[in-house]
Amino acid sequence: MVLISNDPESIVRGSETIYNAFQEQLRQFDLSDEVSVSLVNDIGQSYASPIVIIYPEAVIYGPVNASEVPYIVEEHLYKGRIVEEKRAPAHELSGRVAWLSARKGTLPAENRIVLKNVGLIDPENIEDYIAHDGYQALGLALQKSPEEVINLIKSSGLQGRGGAGFPTGLKWDFVKKVNSAKKYVICNADESEPGTFKDRVVLEGDPHAIIEAMLIAAHAVGADEGFIYIRGEYQLAIERMEKAIFQAKEYGFLGSSIFGSNLNFSLHVHAGAGAYICGEETALIESIEGKRGEPRSRPPYPTTVGLFGKPTLVNNVETLANIPAILRNGPEWYRNIGTPSSPGTKVYTILGKVNVTGLIEVPMGITLREVISIYAKGMNGGNFKMAQTGGSSGSIIPSSLQDTPMDFDSYKRAGVSLGSGALLICDEEVCIVDLAKVLLNFFRAECCGKCTPCRIGTKRAYDILSEISHGKGKLEDLDELLTLSNELNDLSNCGLGQTAGTPLKDMLKYFRAEVEAHIRLDVCPTGVCPMAY
Amino acid sequence: MSVVENKEQETLEFVRDTISQIGLTRADLIPILQTITNKFGYISQVAIREVAALLKLPTKEISSVATFYRMLSTEPRGKHLIQFCESAPCHVVGGRQVLHKLKEILDLEPGQSSADNKWTLITTSCLGVCGIGPVILIDTDLYGNVQPDQVKSILSRYE
Numbered sequence: 140m141v142l143i144s145n146d147p148e149s150i151v152r153g154s155e156t157i158y159n160a161f162q163e164q165l166r167q168f169d170l171s172d173e174v175s176v177s178l179v180n181d182i183g184q185s186y187a188s189p190i191v192i193i194y195p196e197a198v199i200y201g202p203v204n205a206s207e208v209p210y211i212v213e214e215h216l217y218k219g220r221i222v223e224e225k226r227a228p229a230h231e232l233s234g235r236v237a238w239l240s241a242r243k244g245t246l247p248a249e250n251r252i253v254l255k256n257v258g259l260i261d262p263e264n265i266e267d268y269i270a271h272d273g274y275q276a277l278g279l280a281l282q283k284s285p286e287e288v289i290n291l292i293k294s295s296g297l298q299g300r301g302g303a304g305f306p307t308g309l310k311w312d313f314v315k316k317v318n319s320a321k322k323y324v325i326c327n328a329d330e331s332e333p334g335t336f337k338d339r340v341v342l343e344g345d346p347h348a349i350i351e352a353m354l355i356a357a358h359a360v361g362a363d364e365g366f367i368y369i370r371g372e373y374q375l376a377i378e379r380m381e382k383a384i385f386q387a388k389e390y391g392f393l394g395s396s397i398f399g400s401n402l403n404f405s406l407h408v409h410a411g412a413g414a415y416i417c418g419e420e421t422a423l424i425e426s427i428e429g430k431r432g433e434p435r436s437r438p439p440y441p442t443t444v445g446l447f448g449k450p451t452l453v454n455n456v457e458t459l460a461n462i463p464a465i466l467r468n469g470p471e472w473y474r475n476i477g478t479p480s481s482p483g484t485k486v487y488t489i490l491g492k493v494n495v496t497g498l499i500e501v502p503m504g505i506t507l508r509e510v511i512s513i514y515a516k517g518m519n520g521g522n523f524k525m526a527q528t529g530g531s532s533g534s535i536i537p538s539s540l541q542d543t544p545m546d547f548d549s550y551k552r553a554g555v556s557l558g559s560g561a562l563l564i565c566d567e568e569v570c571i572v573d574l575a576k577v578l579l580n581f582f583r584a585e586c587c588g589k590c591t592p593c594r595i596g597t598k599r600a601y602d603i604l605s606e607i608s609h610g611k612g613k614l615e616d617l618d619e620l621l622t623l624s625n626e627l628n629d630l631s632n633c634g635l636g637q638t639a640g641t642p643l644k645d646m647l648k649y650f651r652a653e654v655e656a657h658i659r660l661d662v663c664p665t666g667v668c669p670m671a672y
Numbered sequence: 673m674s675v676v677e678n679k680e681q682e683t684l685e686f687v688r689d690t691i692s693q694i695g696l697t698r699a700d701l702i703p704i705l706q707t708i709t710n711k712f713g714y715i716s717q718v719a720i721r722e723v724a725a726l727l728k729l730p731t732k733e734i735s736s737v738a739t740f741y742r743m744l745s746t747e748p749r750g751k752h753l754i755q756f757c758e759s760a761p762c763h764v765v766g767g768r769q770v771l772h773k774l775k776e777i778l779d780l781e782p783g784q785s786s787a788d789n790k791w792t793l794i795t796t797s798c799l800g801v802c803g804i805g806p807v808i809l810i811d812t813d814l815y816g817n818v819q820p821d822q823v824k825s826i827l828s829r830y831e
Contacts, residue, residue: 334759413743432740496803531760584797
């Protein structure tokens with residue numbers, strides 16, 4: 140796969156000519172069937188444009204001149220020899236290029252930090268965990284003061300992996316700073332975002348990593364009790380975690396005076412009962428307290444007033460799973476992976492119309508195109524139409540954003556969100572109206588009902604989309620959908636309502652013609668919608 | 673005692689037993705209700721009143737929690753509970769067609785139970801096994817990568 144940068148500066152410097160030269164040369168060397176060439180945007184800063192990236196070696200050439208193309212094709216693509224003298228100098232700036240430079244390998248390899256032990260150790264045997272550096276990080280943490288531990292996490296740059304991306308060290312600091320004899324640490328293992336099963340894999344495969352991380356957090360913030368809130372459907376995860384806690388207690392990692400220090404920590408598993416909204420941290424807390432999972436008004440935030448009114452730290456499973464590694468290897472090691480704005484790795488779940496679905500863990504900064512072509516082994520029959528990143532509340536990514544580095548910063552600048560890391564890849568057989576209808580149905584069903592904008596808004600949006608899919612839509616409906624989307628965003632009490640409108644906005648921004656075809660032409664272009672009652 | 677009274681007595685005893693094992697505080701409420709649902713398939717009015725009495729809470733508090741969570745039910749359910757994931761990842765890989773087939777074979781809309789009380793069909797949100805969608809969960813058996821023409825044989829496994 141050959142990618143040629145096509146941002147304004149590259150165009151001025153002849154990227155189109157380079158593109159044509161590649162096509163011509165590939166024909167001459169009879170490689171047109173094996174090698175694809177694409178003009179792409181947002182490859183990185185234009186410090187060496189035009190840039191040419193060749194996979195699977197992920198070599199970056201630049202600046203490239205059209206006259207050099209025959210040589211590159213002959214040497215690299217035909218003979219398999221990388222043209223060292225044309226390599227672009229390594230550069231720190233853009234997420235994508237920084238990641239590729241850092242990799243330096245040939246075939247892109249995953250970098251498993253969160254998933255380090257998953258699939259390699261026996262999760263029901265604490266000895267196996269210990270043999271693989273288990274509970275070492277806790278020992279290191281207990282030799283440091285709480286402030287030192289928090290500063291360590293802060294300097295690592297770790298951000299929350301549940302979807303919001305809040306700086307973890309900062310959150311820990313908030314809880315630490317509150318003066319209270321009683322504090323709690325909660326692990327949010329409610330994982331209900333459609334398309335997401337990364338946390339389940341850690342809970343089932345490496346439960347002790349979470350226990351160890353929570354112990355370290357308890358030491359840092361001054362808590363003595365913790366809860367792991369696991370969604371009720373994850374029966375195996377609940378069993379394994381309870382067994383792990385039992386074994387940890389036996390070995391003295393839970394209880395009082397852990398490692399002879401003054402840390403006391405007791406840990407309980409709390410099972411959810413089937414409610415997506417309980418993944419929202421205040422709704423989760425309400426649920427542990429035995430009430431309906433309705434999010435609270437914030438402020439105050441759980442860091443000051445949380446479980447049973449006490450300061451509470453809530454962290455996602457994936458976020459916590461990074462903690463032992465950061466303690467063992469140091470924050471600089473963590474900073475060296477990923478991108479400057481988003482260090483570390485991210486676990487992505489790949490789903491949809493691709494050849495290989497499943498789970499990968501790669502440094503932050505990878506692009507969607509790379510995920511699809513390299514890890515998912517390409518589209519399964521169809522052509523890429525759109526992807527939804529971050530679960531059902533995530534953004535819908537059209538073709539044009541396939542090369543944006545997937546890190547919190549780059550995505551925010553492109554106006555889309557990264558969320559939980561679920562990547563739902565759709566081909567042209569997926570109807571945008573049908574997809575939006577399914578997404579809004581999810582929000583409508585999972586809405587807790589507390590606040591009117593969400594309770595009524597999600598239902599109304601679903602009804603409109605249902606009408607459109609049955610051939611009864613009107614053009615005014617699209618204006619109403621946009622208004623609903625804005626109202627949901629501005630007026631909802633919690634993240635569910637606030638993000639429920641995102642699919643509507645993206646649908647109208649990138650696929651308006653397809654939606655209008657349902658209305659103006661009474662046709663569903665993909666043939667999916669019923670279009671007649 | 674009549675059948676109804678027997679059932680009531682069984683419920684009351686089970687509720688008292690459960691609460692004595694789990695606890696009496698508000699925070700114990702959801703685990704208590706989940707245990708009752710797992711045993712009887714639902715939480716009856718008798719159970720709700722007994723839980724309210726023992727936990728010293730108004731019955732409306734018990735009902736409000738029992739009706740909120742999807743894994744709890746205040747309506748009786750059939751012998752076998754079929755849960756079909758209707759979230760986007762399963763839908764996109766063929767979920768739509770599988771649901772259509774399920775509804776057709778069972779002659780049920782989601783939320784309904786069959787006349788002979790053998791089946792209850794409900795749609796559910798993402799179950800977290802998206803890599804093998806479309807997914808059907810029958811009681812505690814999970815079926816993945818389901819094709820429409822497999823639905824009939826899957827259902828035939830259940831008495």
